[in-house]
Amino acid sequence: MTVFPVPPEAVAGAAASLGTDPLTLADLLRVANAPGFDRWQEQVRRTGGCAHPIRLMGQTTTRDRATGEVLYSYSTADEPGGALRVACGNRRASRCPACAWTYAGDTYHLIRAGITGDPLKGVSPVVREHPRVFATLTAPSFGPVHNRPDSGRCRCGSSHAEDDPTLGTALDPDGYDYAGAILFNNHAGDLWRRFTIYLRREIAARAGLTQAALTEVCRVSFGKVAEFQKRGAVHFHAVIRLDGPDGPDTAPLAWATVALLDDAIRAAAARVSVPVPASGEHPARVLRWGTQVDVQAIGALGREELTEQAVASYVAKYATKAAETTGTVDHRIGELAELDRLPLPQHTRRLIEACWDLDDAYPDRMLARWAHMLGFRGHFSTKSRSFSTTLGALRQVRADYRARQERRERGLSEDLDDSEGSTLVLAHWTYAGQGHTPGESWLAATIAKEIRLNRETAREALADLSGLDEEAWA
Structure with a gap:
């Protein structure tokens, strides 16, 4: 891909329009013009737009145990940056909004199954x-703190707004x-x-x-x-x-x-x-x-x-x-x-x-x-x-679904139950780092928002079709 030089003043102007700083925008342009950008986007989408993906280096080979024939092989050598990116899985929204959103969805289904029952989840x-x-x-x-009582007036004599930063703080810090x-x-x-x-x-x-x-x-x-x-x-x-x-x-x-x-x-x-x-x-x-x-x-x-x-x-x-x-x-x-x-x-x-x-x-x-x-x-x-069910069980269902997708794409049987041991998988992985560069972070956040918007739109459509509340499809 041909890379055209961009004047500094143009970078600064574009950064202002996108709401980001010039250094982040310059890195964003570097990422977008780098070889393998489409594959990088695909990796980030597979992580759900993870803010701090774990980078792995290595390879895996699947062989037919009887004949020794290589059924599938993969190496990160040809990946962007020579690494495979996997989601960090952090539950904290302040750390990774994308992974936290997935965690919240799993928690919703776990709790809801424990309240309503769900045969698919063993309840x-x-x-x-x-x-x-x-x-x-x-x-x-x-000790007394600034609050919003039903009377509307705090013990300090003020009526605090809902977003008042003093809410919850001590009225008398020395006595708290x-x-x-x-x-x-x-x-x-x-x-x-x-x-x-x-x-x-x-x-x-x-x-x-x-x-x-x-x-x-x-x-x-x-x-x-x-x-x-x-x-x-x-x-x-x-x-x-x-x-x-x-x-x-x-x-x-x-x-x-x-x-x-x-x-x-x-x-x-x-x-x-x-x-x-x-x-x-x-x-x-x-x-x-x-x-x-x-x-x-x-x-x-x-x-x-x-x-x-x-x-x-x-x-x-x-x-x-x-x-x-x-x-x-x-x-x-x-x-x-x-x-x-x-x-x-x-x-x-x-x-x-x-x-x-x-x-x-x-x-x-x-x-x-x-x-x-x-x-x-x-x-x-x-x-x-x-x-109810467990978070591990919910994650395993998602992992099995993705594994079946990959097997289908490789032309292999989608059956994950290889009880007869007909295949042999040899793999070696090493940790290569974690996180994005500033430009990658901006792009990943944009991808995460797009994924979430698409899923919420689909959920609303399902709710309309079923006549149920949207929360039932969270």
């Missing part, structure tokens, strides 16, 4: 008739319990684990059964996600379901109702505590959930209760977020001196500094390591084993 449709609720467990107060907020985040996973234990005890007590007898007639299943409030405290949203003794395929007994589950959740949340011993200048504490516990029944389509699709969409929304809503960063902080180079809100900075201050007192909690997460080190989304 019986009878779960739709089981008691199901959407529960929210919050953090306690660590930053240490308590960090220790709560750090132990939130322990609180949840104990909550699930107490929940089973409370259900058994209300059913007039021992805990051992409860396991013979009822099973508690859940899927949950963590969310950071603007004040920097973690709380959990969870879909909680009561099943029969063999899981989602069996119905619970008549006493297992939404009302009983609601009452048991509130009682369990009130009982749970995690003691934190004193250390140095830090006193002993007992961590508990906040008094605000919300439990809502989940209704089927057409009912007045909280809809199944709304719950699945809500959980999926927060599966790709972390603590960025508080103004913190999405990477680890190596030393406190880094904070001087970061545009952090003062409230967030004091939370991060509290992590480092507590790290020496509680070295086993690795608080400095998780300072960018304001002390929280748990998984953002978890589920019980029998609640």
